[in-house]
Amino acid sequence: MNSSPCRMRDDISDDAAPSTTFASVRTTEIGPRPPYPEGDSARRSSPTRTSRTPRDADHVMTSEIHLRPVTEADLALVESLRNTWPATSSAFEWFGYSDPGQTRRRWSQDGMLGADSGTLMVHRQDQAVGMVSWRSTPFGPLNRGWNIGIGLTPEVRGAGIGTRAQRLLVEYLFDHTEVNRIDAQTATENIAEQRALEKAGFVREGILRGAQFRGGEYHDLASYSILRHDVSPHRRAASSQGQERRS
Template sequence: MALRPVYEDDLPVLERFLTDPEVATPFQWFGWKDPSLFRRRWQEDGLLGEDGGQLMVASGAQAHGFVAWRKQFSSRTSQYWVVGIQLLPESRGRGIGTRAQELLVRHLFAHTQVQRIQADTDVDNVAEQRALEKAGFTREGTLRDFVFRDGRWRDCVLYSILRGDLAEDPAEGASA
């Protein structure tokens, strides 16, 4: 399992997350979206910009979904990344999300100067909470009425990982 740039052949997979509520999961479905959104952004910058991006989660030629990040500012001089993930239904519950988020954190700490990466998820999304914790994130608290979805405001749980929290990657072993 690896992260890689989005190829043009991946765009139909990404578009499914915008057009199919069953693919997006109940926690990530925010209504119908423009199905050409990813295609337009891919044509602009390959979905890899300075303020954020997306990478495919894949095993060989099989796409499992994607990870994404966007820049946020905590002050005029400090920034951090907010990350997220979406997996296809057949790829959920197999540890792929945990590993993909670990890889994304390592990528962002290796190639950007941020000190903090954060993620949030619905309070009812226990699977994602477990995946974030296994990936090394620390639960920081509850964000009340943080996101509007399916006709009502919902609480989310905030997680973060700091550069100093990063443990050695067990997949790299002693050779790293």
């Protein structure tokens, strides 16, 4: 993998062909609703339209994406995205077996929302279709940033959901934490995820040579970042309005 918060950065690219089949898990939101990042409903197509092009359909689909905390019903999906099998993994996601109980233990401890790392579910309409996560990266004794990762079920890749979910996570973290920098890394061969990051507003910074050990050898990673001032105020305001409409 890479320096992403969980084992899922390189297995998820917006346009990557699915290599495994993950179970889709329906979820129920419980408890008071926190300020979730949410897609801007104003971007939905007019209800008077009788037909949509494929591009229109993708536009509606991504506008209905929002992020929410992990519930107990989501744990099987989270585990399936993090703990794959060698015979069914994509070219970027097999790193060996991991503790199958780790996800539940972490969720029981803090709901997977801690001071130094966290996970939110990617929700489309009434179904969880993946997750985004982040972890702290120090930049000296006075400040830190976030490193993010994403995991999506194969059947929803290629529709812009990964781009939208990563953008919503960026806006959420800048709205609710004081960091100035968020970064992400992906395999240099994973062109689709690189495009998704760029569409989400990330800037390519360069190549981390030989940074990731996978499949018996070291691989280069493409490194991306986005700064607080890169996220325009009106875009962040739009997300805040969407959160208010949902609450």
